[in-house]
Amino acid sequence: LVGLVHPQVLCILGEKGDTFQPVDISIPKEPTLITGANMAGKSVLLQAVALAQTLYQYGFYVPAAKAEICPVDNVMLSLGDAQDIREGLSSYGAEMMYLSAIADEVKQGTTLLALVDEPARTTNPIEGEAIVGGLLSLLGKHEVRALVTTHYGSIGIPCRRLKVRGFREDKVKLPLQVNALGKCVDYTLEEVSGNDVPREAIRIAEILGVNEDLMMECKQYLCNTRIA
Structure with missing residues (x-):
């Protein structure tokens, strides 16, 4: 995907006189671990990728300057607070059940695009890292196209790694409001080799x-x- 944008966020920023920085990303047949600072656009990226894949499979144009997309049987997006009071599930419980559903699809041989935003972020860091590592290991064994974002820095599973270039101190003009922070962030994705977060x-x-x-x-x- 070259010049990928999130159309809704693009529109909202445009109404405020701001611009959306398009992102380039490739998704090979292996899981990709993405790290980045808070408010660095990781969640928006996953939503944009899911939207592009879904629009393509329904025959619509995709929100990118250029795209080469492989069809899949299912797009699975785990994003945000999945707490379900009706089912008595906490955020963690609901998230783990969705990760379980992804694993079930993988084991059944379903061709997937799996997009998982900060899995296990609501539990303790030691077990959280184990859950992220286990997820990456399973996805890697089955050559699943996947993007997994995290703040954990000790994931030892071999996988492709990307980092959002991130916060630029030279762009800061104080006082800075929360809604202006995006102007100080470079959303470019760059490949990294280690566990640097x-x-x-x-x-x-x-x-x-x-x-x-x-x-x-x-x-x-x-x-x-x-x-x-």
Whole structure:
């Protein structure tokens, strides 16, 4: 996909006089792990890819400058808070049931495009990383086209890795409002080889004007953790 956009977000930004940065991405027959800072567009990217695939399969134009797309039997998108009060499921429980459904489809030999946004983010980091690693391992064994986003930095499963280029300090003009943060982010995807994950969350919070005492305590805790 070359010059991929999310049409709805493009429209919303246009109404505000802002622009949407198109993204280029390829999706080979293996899982791709995508890392990026908070508010770096990872969720919007997955939605745009799902939309492009679905529009193509129904015979419509896709929201991209150029596209070469392989048809699949099913597009499975796990995105956002899947909590279902009616079924008595927490966000984590509902998410795990959807990941289970993806695994069932994989085992049945269904040709999939699997798009999973920050799996296991609502549980503890140790088991969360294990769940992400297990998902990538299963998808890799069955050569599933998949995009999986995460903030975890110790995923040891061999897979293709991309990183959103991310936050650009040179674009910051204080005071910065939350809705203007996107102007300071480069959404370009670049291939990486290791487990490097962005560490920009505290800096972004500082720029947004979060309480100084809170930020000081957060930075001190981070410093102590690194020393330990």
